[in-house]
Structures are given as structure tokens and as C-alpha cells.
Amino acid sequence: MSTPVVVGVDGTGRSLRAVMWAAHDAFLRARPLRIVHTLPRYEMDIPLFPPGRFELAEEHGRAVIAEAVAIVRQAYPDVPCSTALPMRSPAAALIEESARAQGIVLGSKGDNVGNLLLGSTALQVVGHADCPVIVVGHVSAGHNRIVAGADGSPGSTAALAYAFEEAHLRGADLHVISALGLPQGWPTHLLRPLPEDNAEVDVRHQVVEQQLASLRHQHPGVNVVLSAHRLDPLAALDSASQHADLLVLGSRGLGGFHGLAIGSTTHKMLHFANCPVAVVRATSRDIP
Known part of the structure; x- marks a missing residue:
């Protein structure tokens, strides 16, 4: 069987949104869908629970899985669907699933701020999964547009390949953004720097065009627009995400501390983007 699209569910509305996105992606890719819900780890967690709590957790888990399966079968009856109810931490279970997945899909937390908005599970999976x-x-x-960030790094090369795939599958345009950031000391309320910075922008444009060349050849039907400019990356990506069906980013760019699992721009866009965000690591393997 071909590698599945995997989605993690917990019974909340946000995870059901993730189920629908994952089911649609599986349909477009002609892949099976695998729905995962984790149970408490018996040997670690159950001694803390009163008698019968594990049975309740298992019953709840099966109900969560059943609801997700019913939604998928109603919306995409031709998508093969399998399920898993592992006794693992959510992050560990999904990272393990990533070794044999086309992609891992998660819902974000919702209305809180800071790290709580995304949740530790999602951050761990994003930082360590072996697939997008x-x-x-x-x-x-309905925007019919995929947006991808690119800076010439290996991470953005992997992200661009995934973005082309998604644009091809969805019949969408691809808007590639390469924002160099404002010059040091430049007033943040001014959007455009002085004209003499154009040479650096031209170099970046050429670098990203080189990244795009082979991908354009592989997907000749995808309409691609490249925008390279001297704007703050967060502001540029945030604005673009308001008119996109998906934002695709590499896990790390050219800057920052390389000991971190994901870069600061990707981390912040996971919190604040106005559309689903796909994070693609440069080390992720190609899945046939």
C-alpha cells in the first residue's frame, strides 16, 4: 500500500478541521488516510488514575476515531482509511508515524497566545518529523493560491518542491516570496529601503530563480510568481497568508541558530499565519 497521509485527532473541532484537510490532501494524492489518536501510557500514567479511568480513556479514544472516520467516509468515500490507537505520547506516536507517511497533519490549539497557541506536541512533531x-x-x-517562502537555503528548496506538488494537485497558482528583511537601523514603519539596496535583491532573485528552474520544468502547468524584496519576512508572509490556501515553509532558513529544530520565522508563522502551514525539513526523505 502507498504511504498514507496521517492525521492526529483528539476530538476537538480543531482536529476535525485537520481531518478534513488531510482527507482532501489524501484524495488529491490518491493516498490512503491514517487517523491516529493516542491513549495514556499504561505503565506511566495509569497509576495516577482512579480505577476505570483507562477504560474510559480507551472508550473516548475509540469514539474520537469513529467520528473522524465517519466524517471522512461521508466526504471522501473513495479514500481508504485506517486507524491507530497507540499507547504513546502524541508527539512520539506521530514522529514514529512520520517515518512511513506522506505527511503529518495536525490542528493548532486555538485562542491562547504564545507557545500555548500551537502546543508542545505540534512543535515537537514539526521539529522532528521525517516528512512534511x-x-x-x-x-x-477559494484563493486558488499556494504561498511559499524561499531564501536559497536547502530547507527552502525542499519547501518549494512540496509547494509545487500542492499547487499542481490543486490547480493553484504558486506565489514564491523571498524577503531579505529591512536594512539594519531602517525605520520599521517605512516599507521600502533606499534604491541602492536593489543589487542585493537582484542577487536573491537570481538565487531563488535557480532553485525554481528544475521545478518549473517538472511542473510546467503551475503558474509561478516570484517576489523578492527588502521587507520583513514575517510581515511579507503574514500578508500573503491572508490570500492563500496554504503557506509552505522550510524548517530552517539561512539565519538563526542551527541547533534549533525550527527557525524563528517558521516558528512565528506557525502561530500567526492566516491559513494552514506546511513545514518541510531539508532532511525529509522523498516518498515515492
């Missing part, structure tokens, strides 16, 4: 991870917070549709 899609975090579904705000659901958008």
Missing part, C-alpha cells in the same frame, strides 16, 4: 508537517489553524479556501 501541516498545521491547520485557520482554514482558508
